[in-house]
Amino acid sequence: MIKPSQKKAGTKPAKKAPASNSVSDAEAAIPAADNHSKYQPTKDADMSAVSLDTEDGLMKLFADNVKDIYWAENHLVKALPKMINAASSKSLKEAISNHLEETKTHVERLEQVFEILGKKPQAKKCDAMEGLTKEGEGVIEDTDAGTPARDLGIIMAAQKVEHYEISAYTGLSKLAEKLGLTDAANILSETLSEEQNADETLAGIADNDIQISSDTKE
Ligand SMILES: [Fe+2]
């Protein structure tokens, strides 16, 4: 149920973003004319405006989203080996293999979160992750083995997955904090930093390790 305190939240003047926000004040202040893209980064949701008297709804929201990412992580444990097999760059194969091992830990960490909630681990199908991994399979089908196009396509698909996970864990760790679930928030933040590292590693491989010769630029 929406409480009056929530209704007011939307009309409140914008609050200063916390220091940990991923969008710096400097970036947010870039005038549109100096920015080549019309895209303006959004700031993370201001959950400080949510009243604690909505705790029941928040707990359900939190639990539902833990079930969603639990399905997604389990699905990735099955999907990542296909990307490893299809990639040809040694550093890309290694990076995805390392992240596969981390992903298995992400599943275990979510099981710890279920334990904190006093619930049995339960997965709720994540349509977004199913779509993202299908897109990755499509890239493999549409490119030739051993080409930079295949490896760069895999990196793009894998980064889309990481960005979904980064958004999910950012929101979940904030919700856990809001609910006073400090241990759960710490567990989720640990996974969040591994997702961010994986994203940066993939970006670095695309920049530095995938060689494009002049006859493969077409
Ligand atoms: Fe993960």
Ligand SMILES: [Fe+2]
């Ligand atoms: Fe990940």
